[in-house]
Amino acid sequence: MSKQNQRDLREHNRSLIMETLLLKQPLSRTDLARETRLSKVTVSEIVSGLLESRNIHEIGTGHSRGGRRPVLLAQLPQVGVAIAINLAPDETTSLSTWLDGSPIDREHQWPAVVDPASAIDQVEAIYRGELEALARCRDAALPPIVGLAIAIHGNVRGDDILFTPYYSLAGLPLAPQLRQRLAVPVWIGNEANFTALGELASGAARDNFVAISVHSGIGAGIVRDNDLDVGRQGFAGEVGHTIAVPGGLSCPCGNAGCIEQYASERAIVTRWREVSGDAGADLGSLIRASQANDSRARGVLSQFIRYMGILVNNLSRFVDPDSIVINSRLTAALPQLIEEIKAEQRCRLGEAAPLVPSLLGDPAILYGGIAMVLRRHYDVRRLHFAAFRPPDTRC
Amino acid sequence: MSKQNQRDLREHNRSLIMETLLLKQPLSRTDLARETRLSKVTVSEIVSGLLESRNIHEIGTGHSRGGRRPVLLAQLPQVGVAIAINLAPDETTSLSTWLDGSPIDREHQWPAVVDPASAIDQVEAIYRGELEALARCRDAALPPIVGLAIAIHGNVRGDDILFTPYYSLAGLPLAPQLRQRLAVPVWIGNEANFTALGELASGAARDNFVAISVHSGIGAGIVRDNDLDVGRQGFAGEVGHTIAVPGGLSCPCGNAGCIEQYASERAIVTRWREVSGDAGADLGSLIRASQANDSRARGVLSQFIRYMGILVNNLSRFVDPDSIVINSRLTAALPQLIEEIKAEQRCRLGEAAPLVPSLLGDPAILYGGIAMVLRRHYDVRRLHFAAFRPPDTRC
DNA sequence: ATACTTTGTTAATCCGATAAACTAAGTTAG
DNA sequence: CTAACTTAGTTTATCGGATTAACAAAGTAT
Numbered sequence: 001m002s003k004q005n006q007r008d009l010r011e012h013n014r015s016l017i018m019e020t021l022l023l024k025q026p027l028s029r030t031d032l033a034r035e036t037r038l039s040k041v042t043v044s045e046i047v048s049g050l051l052e053s054r055n056i057h058e059i060g061t062g063h064s065r066g067g068r069r070p071v072l073l074a075q076l077p078q079v080g081v082a083i084a085i086n087l088a089p090d091e092t093t094s095l096s097t098w099l100d101g102s103p104i105d106r107e108h109q110w111p112a113v114v115d116p117a118s119a120i121d122q123v124e125a126i127y128r129g130e131l132e133a134l135a136r137c138r139d140a141a142l143p144p145i146v147g148l149a150i151a152i153h154g155n156v157r158g159d160d161i162l163f164t165p166y167y168s169l170a171g172l173p174l175a176p177q178l179r180q181r182l183a184v185p186v187w188i189g190n191e192a193n194f195t196a197l198g199e200l201a202s203g204a205a206r207d208n209f210v211a212i213s214v215h216s217g218i219g220a221g222i223v224r225d226n227d228l229d230v231g232r233q234g235f236a237g238e239v240g241h242t243i244a245v246p247g248g249l250s251c252p253c254g255n256a257g258c259i260e261q262y263a264s265e266r267a268i269v270t271r272w273r274e275v276s277g278d279a280g281a282d283l284g285s286l287i288r289a290s291q292a293n294d295s296r297a298r299g300v301l302s303q304f305i306r307y308m309g310i311l312v313n314n315l316s317r318f319v320d321p322d323s324i325v326i327n328s329r330l331t332a333a334l335p336q337l338i339e340e341i342k343a344e345q346r347c348r349l350g351e352a353a354p355l356v357p358s359l360l361g362d363p364a365i366l367y368g369g370i371a372m373v374l375r376r377h378y379d380v381r382r383l384h385f386a387a388f389r390p391p392d393t394r395c
Numbered sequence: 396m397s398k399q400n401q402r403d404l405r406e407h408n409r410s411l412i413m414e415t416l417l418l419k420q421p422l423s424r425t426d427l428a429r430e431t432r433l434s435k436v437t438v439s440e441i442v443s444g445l446l447e448s449r450n451i452h453e454i455g456t457g458h459s460r461g462g463r464r465p466v467l468l469a470q471l472p473q474v475g476v477a478i479a480i481n482l483a484p485d486e487t488t489s490l491s492t493w494l495d496g497s498p499i500d501r502e503h504q505w506p507a508v509v510d511p512a513s514a515i516d517q518v519e520a521i522y523r524g525e526l527e528a529l530a531r532c533r534d535a536a537l538p539p540i541v542g543l544a545i546a547i548h549g550n551v552r553g554d555d556i557l558f559t560p561y562y563s564l565a566g567l568p569l570a571p572q573l574r575q576r577l578a579v580p581v582w583i584g585n586e587a588n589f590t591a592l593g594e595l596a597s598g599a600a601r602d603n604f605v606a607i608s609v610h611s612g613i614g615a616g617i618v619r620d621n622d623l624d625v626g627r628q629g630f631a632g633e634v635g636h637t638i639a640v641p642g643g644l645s646c647p648c649g650n651a652g653c654i655e656q657y658a659s660e661r662a663i664v665t666r667w668r669e670v671s672g673d674a675g676a677d678l679g680s681l682i683r684a685s686q687a688n689d690s691r692a693r694g695v696l697s698q699f700i701r702y703m704g705i706l707v708n709n710l711s712r713f714v715d716p717d718s719i720v721i722n723s724r725l726t727a728a729l730p731q732l733i734e735e736i737k738a739e740q741r742c743r744l745g746e747a748a749p750l751v752p753s754l755l756g757d758p759a760i761l762y763g764g765i766a767m768v769l770r771r772h773y774d775v776r777r778l779h780f781a782a783f784r785p786p787d788t789r790c
Numbered sequence: 791a792t793a794c795t796t797t798g799t800t801a802a803t804c805c806g807a808t809a810a811a812c813t814a815a816g817t818t819a820g
Numbered sequence: 821c822t823a824a825c826t827t828a829g830t831t832t833a834t835c836g837g838a839t840t841a842a843c844a845a846a847g848t849a850t
Contacts, residue, residue, distance in 0.1 A: 004404065004407065004408055004411065004431075004432070004433060004838085005404075005805090005837090005838055005839080006401075006404070006804085006805050006806050006807090006837075006838065006839095007805080007806090007838095009399070009400075009401070009404055009805090009806065009807085010805085010806060010807095012399065013399055013806090013807090016399065028828070028829090029828075029829065030827075030828055030829075036399075037399070038399060038807080038808095039807065039808050039809080040808095040828085040829065040830085041807075041808065041809085041829090041830080041831090042806080042807055042808075043829095044829065044830070045806085045807095064815085064816055064817065064826090064827075064828095065816095065817095065826080065827065065828095066816080066817055066818085066825085066826045066827060067815075067816055067817070067825085067826035067827025067828065068814060068815040068816045068817095068826080068827050068828045068829080069815070069816060069827085069828080070827080070828060070829090071828080071829080155744065155745065162745060163744055163745065208626075208627060222713075222714075224619065224624070229619070229714075230715070231603070231714060231715025231716065232603065232715050232716060232717045232748065233715055233745040233746070234715070234745075235711065235712065235715040235744055235745050236713065236714050236715040237712075237713070238712045238715075238744055239712060239713060241708075241712050241742055241744060242708070242709040242712045242713065243639070243705045243708055243709060244638070244639075244641060245640075245641060246639060246640060246701065246702070246705060253742045253743055253744055254741040254742050254743040255708065255741050255742045256741075258742075306641065307641070310638045310641060313636075313637070313638055313650065314637040314638060314709065314713075315713070316630065317630065317632075317633045317634060317636050317637045318617075318631065318632070318634060318637065318709075318710070318713045318714065319617075319624075319626060319631050319713065319714070320625070320626025320627050320628055320629070320630040320631040320632075320633075321626065321627060322627045346649040346650050346651075347636055347648045347649050347650045347653075348558075348648055348649040349550065349558055349630055349633055349636060349648055350550065350557060350558065350628040350629075350630050351628070353627065399807085400806090400807055400808080400836090401806070401807065401808095401835085401836050401837050401838090402836080402837090404806095404836090404837070404838085405836080405837065405838095408837090408838090423797075423798090424797075424798065425796075425797055425798075433838080433839095434838065434839050434840080435797085435798065435799085435839095436798090436799080436800090436838075436839070436840090437837080437838055437839080438798095439798065439799070440837085440838095459795090459796075459797095459846085459847055459848065460795080460796065460797095460847095460848095461794085461795050461796060461847080461848055461849085462794085462795035462796025462797065462846075462847055462848070463795080463796050463797040463798075463845060463846040463847045463848095464796085464797080464846070464847060465796080465797060465798090466797080466798080
C-alpha cells in the first residue's frame, strides 16, 4: 500500500538520495546518480530541494577526474538537534547531538524515574533541563529540536508501553503527552532495540543482525533489512527469557530456566559472590580477579561463556543473522570472552555468524535513541555517525 | 533500489491488483479500485492487460447495488499448471495443480533420490513421469507448465543446496541444470520453508508467523510480512538444532542437547520403544496407546509437550510472531496436545502467540511448493488456495 | 417516465523520470 | 597555447503512468 503513485515515487527517491549521501558523503551530483542509478536530472532536481530546505550544502569542489571538477555535497549537521533520554532503572541519562550524531555537550545524569504518577512530568523536566544545559554551554541560539527518543527498559510497541519489570510505566501515555507538551516529535522504544539501532549507525553491523545487550537482564534488538523487528507485541528479542535449562532456576517472568538466570550480570555477580565468599564482590572485582588469573573467577566466567554460547547458537538457528553484536561490560573488559563464546559454536550447519563487540559500549542506548530520531527525521534506514568528538573538546 | 521509476510503479500496482483479486475474487473493477486505493482508470487499464494476457476473465455480472451491475472478475486457473516435487529422505512425491492450487490428479509416489551422481537425471525423470501421468488422466492437451518447485530436506539459499543431512545433494546444481533441461522456471527450497508457504496460502496463518514441522527432525519456516525469511545462509528456522539441554544428548550436528533429540518423531519413538519395551513400536502405536489412556504413552507424550512448550516459548521470545502453526502427525492425531503445549507457556511477558494446527497436514510441503511457484508466477506474496477438490473427483 | 445510483470509459491534465543536447569547466597532447 | 577530449551539471523535449472530471452505460426507485 506504500508506493503506488508518483508522489510516493518522488518521496522514495528523495530518501534514497539522502540515505546515500549520509552514508558516503561527500558526494557530487554525478556520484549520487551513479550510486542510486537515477538519472542526473532527477538527482539534480532532488538535490535542489535538499539544498533549499537546508538539509545539505555544497562544501566546495573535489578533484577533477579528467574534466570539470565535481561540486561536493554534504549534510548540514548544525541546523538541528536530536535528543535521547534513557530511563534506566537506577538513573536517567540524556544526550544531545547535532544531526550527524556528534555530541553537543557531555552526557547528563538525572534521578531515576520510577513513580508512574509523576513520570511524565519528570521526563518533561529532564527534557527542559537538558535544553538549559545546552543553552549554558552554547552562546549562540540552538537550532530546532528535530526529535526526542526515550529508551524504556521494558516492552514497547509503537506508542504503547506494554510491560516494564523494573518500574511501573506500563500503560502510561508518555509519548502522546510529551508530543503535545513539547511540540516535538517523540519516539519511545525498548532499550535493547535502541542499542541495535546504535550499532547500526556506528557501523558495528548492518543489513541483518542481532545486537545482544547484557546487563541486569539480557535483551536483544533484531535488525532485518536495516530495520528493527519488534514483533507482534514488541517482545521480539526478549532473549533473556528463552529457556536454556528445562526445570531450571525460576524467573520472575513465571517460567523456569530462563537464560538470564544464568548469564546476566546479576546472575554472574550472584554466582561470583557465592564462589568468592565475598558478599560485596561485584563485576569489577570479577574482572580484576580474572585478569589476575584467579581460577574461581575463571570458573564463574566459564558459566557466562557456556550460556552465552547457547544463546548465540540458538539465535543463529532461529534467525541466521549476518552477524551478532555483543554489548556487555564483561566482554568489553575481557575481549577474549568473545573468542571463547565463538569456540562454543559446535553446530556444523554452516559457519557460525560472525560475533563482534559493540563499538559504542555503555552509551549505545543513547546513541541508539539519537539514531531513532535521525532516521525518522531524514526518513532513511541506515545512517552513519560522524566520528565521536573527544570529551575535552565538548563544552 | 527496487521501485524508483515509473515502470516499477506500474509493475507494483499490477502485482497489487493481482494479489487483491487472488485473495478476494470475484471482484469488480470498482471493488479493486476501492481495495487498492487506486483510481478506477488505473485499475481498468491494468485489468485490460490482465484480461488480454488471459490471467483473469470476466465471469458475469454481480448484484446491483442501486445502479449499473458490476462486471465480476476472477482468476483463470486452467491456463497453466504448477508442479511440486518433494525429495523426502525415504521417498519422492509429486503433485500438479491448476493456477488456483486445486490438484489436477492425485499425489504420485516415486523412489527416493539419494545418489548425487544421478540425482539430476532422476528428478528430471520424475518430472517427465508426472507429465505423463497428467497426460494419461486428461484427454485435452495440458496448458503450459508455469513452474516447478523442489523441496529439499536440508538447507538452501537461492539456487545453492548448502547442507543435506539425509542425502548428499549439497553443492549440486539442481535448479540451474533443470531450468536448462526442462525450459521451465525451477525453484528449490527447504522443506520447512515450503510448508510455511503452504500454511500461508491455505489460510492457516498470515503476515508474520512461524510454521513448525515435526518429523524425523524439527524445522520451521519463518514468515515476515508474508515473505519467507531464510536468513543469511538459509538456516533461519533450523529450530531443531537450538539447544534446550546444556550438556544434553549429543546430536549429529556437533552440538549437545539439541531440542530435536527430545521432541522429534524419531526421539519420541525411540523413547516409546524404551518405555513400552517393544522394539517394533511406532508413532501409530503410541497414538493408539495414548487414546486408550495408556499411562506409559502419556508419559512419553509429556516429554514431547514439555520440549515443544520450550520451543514455542523460545520462538515467542525471539521473533514474537502473530501466530505459530504446528504441523506434526502427533498433534494432528491428538489435537489436545496443542492445548497442553499452550499450557506450558508460563512467561508473563504478554500473551502467548496463538498456537494453531496446520490445515494441510502431510501434503503441506507439496502445497507449499505449489505456492512457491504461484507466487512467483503472479508476482504476489499472499495467495489463497481454492477449496481442495475431494479425491474421488480427481482422475 | 423521471430522477437518482453505480459502473466503467474517455479525455484532459499533472507529475515525475529519462534521454539527448548543451553549457561549464576542467585535462591532455602536440 | 590551442585543439581535442573528459567530466559535471543544466536545459529542453518527451514519455509513461496516475489522477480528476466529465460522460456513457446500465441499472433501481418512485
